[in-house]
Amino acid sequence: MENRIERIKDALQEARYKLTPQREVTVRVLLENEKDHLSAEDVFMKVKDKYPEIGLATVYRTLELLSDLKVLDKINFGDGVSRYDLRKEGANHFHHHLVCMECGSVEEIEEDLLIEAEKTVEKDYNFKVLDHRLTFHGICKKCQEKE
Amino acid sequence: MENRIERIKDALQEARYKLTPQREVTVRVLLENEKDHLSAEDVFMKVKDKYPEIGLATVYRTLELLSDLKVLDKINFGDGVSRYDLRKEGANHFHHHLVCMECGSVEEIEEDLLIEAEKTVEKDYNFKVLDHRLTFHGICKKCQEKE
DNA sequence: ATCGTTGCAAAGATTTTGCACACAC
């Protein structure tokens, strides 16, 4: 945990930004809720518990900054809000998501399912792949069992 | 073209909705700009050329309706707006996209790259896949040649 | 006459920006 904060601090400093208290609290919230795909508003409320003086704009600015630095990925599951997802340590590909259409739960998959698909795209379409987004929509295990 | 409008009319009527003039103009605009991933505002402006009395709210309502009927897919490439994409005739999977990070162009891929990946997800994660979204981010052919 | 549909305007929700002040080096 502290280790990962250090890495993020390094990433900020490399780009000449500081790890201010506000930014550190925001990062901690993201680390503590790594599986939850928080919206900016979600992050703001959780940060506010630990650091009540913070403003919403600062949270937005921090999230945008961390997205630019590729510490975070900004994702969108089709409801009106952007959500933020920490990039895994050393992961050079973005992980995939399974979104349940019944209960709305989101599961993450680390396994890279796209190795072949990327080769095809590079070869057949002359497109240089740098990143990808893959989301499956369907019914999760729990909701299948309910029926 | 007329053929496809008839099919969409059928889809509407099956769900007890009418193909009003406003809706028809909207559908025509979508068909004529099938490759362009228009935003609601884009659609509105193009519809307005043909049917100046239309209101923006009607366009939004039509787009939402057609999305519910699975005639359209609502997609989001990370800029602030939702875009709408006609589902291909008889396509039971959503096509994929190649988004160029240089010039912003969006290319479509019809080929299904996810057959194996879906099997993996169904088997290893017990997740029943009903649909998917796959977008590759990278550099398109043209922009690679420029460099 | 009923009921879905529309246009307009207003409201809502999310995100961004302007600006004066605070803080670190």
Place this chain on the structure above:
DNA sequence: GTGTGTGCAAAATCTTTGCAACGAT
């Protein structure tokens, strides 16, 4: 001191909703 970073409020953007009027059956 210089310049980045912050908080607040206002603005901007995108989308949805309320409501009276319209139109087809």
